[in-house]
Amino acid sequence: MGNFNTCCIVDDDDFFVFNTKRIMKDTGFCDNIISYGNGQEAIDGLIGLLVENIPLPEIIILDLNMPKKNGWEFLEEFVKIPESKIQNCDIYVASSFISPENIAKSKKYEVVKDYVLKPISDDSLDLILSSRRVF
Structure with a gap:
């Protein structure tokens, strides 16, 4: 069993998504x-x-620069979801x-827990794990 039940990656870069999934699974x-x-x-x-x-997933890795709706626009919509539904969900902005x-x-967004650099590495996941709120 993993550290978290469900994680979500929001990114338009297929290579980044593939590698992040691989590291998370490994x-x-x-x-x-x-x-x-x-x-x-x-959204x-x-x-x-x-x-x-x-x-909702406990962890969301969010890219900022994407088509259709970028990371900032996603955050504006996400924070409209009732607090009771998002309270166990932490967002980590991922940027190169x-x-x-x-x-x-x-x-400025309470739901954003931290800012991590791409590519996601074992160290990045350790940072996320150590900074995760305790419920």
Whole structure:
């Protein structure tokens, strides 16, 4: 059994998604991994889970630059979901570069737990594991 039941990757880069899934599986980070190619697919898919009475993933790895609905637009929609439905879900913004502006902006969202650099590595997953809220 993994550290988490379900994780979600929201990113339009298929190579990043493939490698992140591989690392998550190899390290036993989580039992189930779902992915979406953009923010619109992700918000639709996550709301679909809630409609089916399925809990949201505990961890969401969120890219900022995507077509249709970017990471910021996703966050604006996500925070409209009732607190009782998202309280066990932490979002980690994933980016290829350190942007002080993006880091500062991401801290404005209570659901964003941290900002991690791409590519995701064992160390990144350790950081996520160690920073995860205790419920």
